[in-house]
Amino acid sequence: MNIHVNATKLRLTGVTKSFFTPRTGATTLAVAEMNLDIQAGEFICIVGPSGCGKSTVLNMIAGLDQPSTGSIEKDGKAITGPGADRGVMFQDYALMPWQTVEANVGFGLRHGTPGQNLSSNKRQERINHFIDLVGLKGSENKYPHQLSGGMRQRVALARLLANGPDILLLDEPLGALDAQTRLILQSELLRIWGETSPISERKTAIFITHDIEEAVLLADRVVVMSSHPGRVREVVNIDLARPRAGTARTNPRFGLLVEHIWSLIRDEAYRAIGGAQSETVSHENPH
Amino acid sequence: MKHSAFEQHARVVLRNLTLPVLLLVIWQLWASTLPVGSPAPSPVKVLETFFELISKGSLVSATVQSLGRVLMGFSVASAIGIALGLMMGTSPSVRENLDPIIESFRPIAPMAILPIAILWLGTGTPTALAIVAYASFFPVVVNTVHGVSHVDNKLISAAKTMGVSRLSILMRVVLPGALPSILLGTRLAMGVAWTAIIAAELAVGAKSGGGGSGGIGQMMFVFYAYNIDLNAIVVCMTVVGLVALTIDQIFKMLEKRLIPWRHEI
Numbered sequence: 001m002n003i004h005v006n007a008t009k010l011r012l013t014g015v016t017k018s019f020f021t022p023r024t025g026a027t028t029l030a031v032a033e034m035n036l037d038i039q040a041g042e043f044i045c046i047v048g049p050s051g052c053g054k055s056t057v058l059n060m061i062a063g064l065d066q067p068s069t070g071s072i073e074k075d076g077k078a079i080t081g082p083g084a085d086r087g088v089m090f091q092d093y094a095l096m097p098w099q100t101v102e103a104n105v106g107f108g109l110r111h112g113t114p115g116q117n118l119s120s121n122k123r124q125e126r127i128n129h130f131i132d133l134v135g136l137k138g139s140e141n142k143y144p145h146q147l148s149g150g151m152r153q154r155v156a157l158a159r160l161l162a163n164g165p166d167i168l169l170l171d172e173p174l175g176a177l178d179a180q181t182r183l184i185l186q187s188e189l190l191r192i193w194g195e196t197s198p199i200s201e202r203k204t205a206i207f208i209t210h211d212i213e214e215a216v217l218l219a220d221r222v223v224v225m226s227s228h229p230g231r232v233r234e235v236v237n238i239d240l241a242r243p244r245a246g247t248a249r250t251n252p253r254f255g256l257l258v259e260h261i262w263s264l265i266r267d268e269a270y271r272a273i274g275g276a277q278s279e280t281v282s283h284e285n286p287h
Numbered sequence: 288m289k290h291s292a293f294e295q296h297a298r299v300v301l302r303n304l305t306l307p308v309l310l311l312v313i314w315q316l317w318a319s320t321l322p323v324g325s326p327a328p329s330p331v332k333v334l335e336t337f338f339e340l341i342s343k344g345s346l347v348s349a350t351v352q353s354l355g356r357v358l359m360g361f362s363v364a365s366a367i368g369i370a371l372g373l374m375m376g377t378s379p380s381v382r383e384n385l386d387p388i389i390e391s392f393r394p395i396a397p398m399a400i401l402p403i404a405i406l407w408l409g410t411g412t413p414t415a416l417a418i419v420a421y422a423s424f425f426p427v428v429v430n431t432v433h434g435v436s437h438v439d440n441k442l443i444s445a446a447k448t449m450g451v452s453r454l455s456i457l458m459r460v461v462l463p464g465a466l467p468s469i470l471l472g473t474r475l476a477m478g479v480a481w482t483a484i485i486a487a488e489l490a491v492g493a494k495s496g497g498g499g500s501g502g503i504g505q506m507m508f509v510f511y512a513y514n515i516d517l518n519a520i521v522v523c524m525t526v527v528g529l530v531a532l533t534i535d536q537i538f539k540m541l542e543k544r545l546i547p548w549r550h551e552i
Contacts, residue, residue: 082448082450084448087449098546108450
């Protein structure tokens with residue numbers, strides 16, 4: 001199979017999503033008119049305040065939710081439902097509590113479409129490879145509740161990669177981690193995604209985060225969304241050289257980009273916490 | 288000061304046995320104040336009767352018969368209850384149709400269907416099985432539905448995004464996710480099954496005049512209606528309690544085995 005550089009992997013055309021609340025009889029518009037083209041091998045981060053529809057967009061791409069109007073196409077074909085070609089890493093990892101690390105990583109390979117054409121030896125090889133890749137060797141027989149948040153996150157990542165998806169959909173995967181673990185896993189994510197490999201070998205990734213610095217560190221482009229209804233405010237090109245792991249934060253350009261994105265969502269962030277609108281420029285995260 | 292594991296265990300046993308032993312002593316003391324030949328039961332006489340009934344073999348065979356009926360009725364009820372519960376928990380239309388029927392039967396006590404059961408099925412094992420199955424069906428089905436509908440939706444979504452088929456999701460996500468609740472339901476069901484069989488055998492014993500039904504409940508009926516042997520009745524009651532306790536312990540062990548992710552926290 002030939003992957004063309006700069007081929008459009010994913011195309012969102014006029015996508016809206018509205019939810020009907022039976023209790024109140026009201027219809028809320030969660031996502032309004034979203035247009036976005038994502039290239040193969042691109043790393044896209046979506047940032048925005050709570051309620052801007054970030055997760056809804058991700059769920060629609062995953063096929064777990066259908067757009068109310070508009071269309072989402074992958075490689076020119078409309079997405080009609082969930083499939084293993086679009087792997088999802090959920091906010092709280094969604095690991096099966098009754099399965100060990102090994103069984104969780106192998107879940108898709110053993111019970112889903114990704115392992116259909118593989119012998120059980122090949123499956124096992126794949127499982128071991130990805131357990132190794134995320135640094136979980138020795139913890140294969142532990143249950144999720146015996147693991148730290150960072151380790152659970154690694155299990156979820158290994159499971160995602162083991163299924164060999166075309167597109168990685170990551171819904172605030174690092175959100176629940178402490179600051180140090182988060183920094184380490186950001187670098188690891190870049191390594192595993194293939195920051196040092198040519199674009200043609202990278203996976204297309206869509207990563208949702210609250211953390212602007214995280215978005216700038218990871219993304220080729222940052223989609224900044226605003227809320228009520230959720231819409232794209234601006235798509236910011238992150239023109240920092242790769243590999244970035246470890247070095248990008250010291251680049252003055254890094255700070256400027258963070259500042260710019262913060263300026264786009266600052267007002268809304270202040271309104272969300274009920275505080276006064278601030279004139280002073282701040283580097284704080286809009287939490 | 289540190290205590291050895293054995294010492295700690297002994298302390299726990301000692302502490303938990305204080306009140307029961309005290310009550311037995313008071314009971315025995317009270318019985319010893321009664322005139323000789325009184326039919327009132329006492330711990331010592333109960334123990335004597337127990338060994339007497341054991342040596343005759345009748346106590347063991349009655350217990351085994353009751354237990355066999357419980358296990359059979361319970362198994363049938365669990366199979367139907369879990370299957371229906373899975374269907375109800377996953378399909379809203381099945382649930383909306385079955386829920387009113389199940390909920391309107393649920394308040395009807397197992398004993399209340401006994402007259403019909405006896406008229407249709409006679410006074411033997413079929414009636415006992417029907418009563419046990421009826422009694423244990425409800426805890427199983429209600430807890431299965433609860434378990435299935437409370438399986439984390441994220442896990443089902445995750446399985447869908449891994450290309451897992453609907454049947455596999457049912458078997459690999461919904462069933463294990465609902466397992467703690469299902470096991471709780473079966474444990475409760477076993478408890479009511481055991482109480483139902485004793486009550487059914489007692490009642491059937493009354494109907495057939497102490498004849499053919501057998502089981503420990505009927506044994507009690509004979510001691511009550513014909514022999515008027517209070518000590519033997521207490522023996523039967525104690526055996527019923529001990530068997531129930533043992534079954535419950537087995538279920539707790541089973542739970543630990545089947546849901547290790549819950550017990551290592």
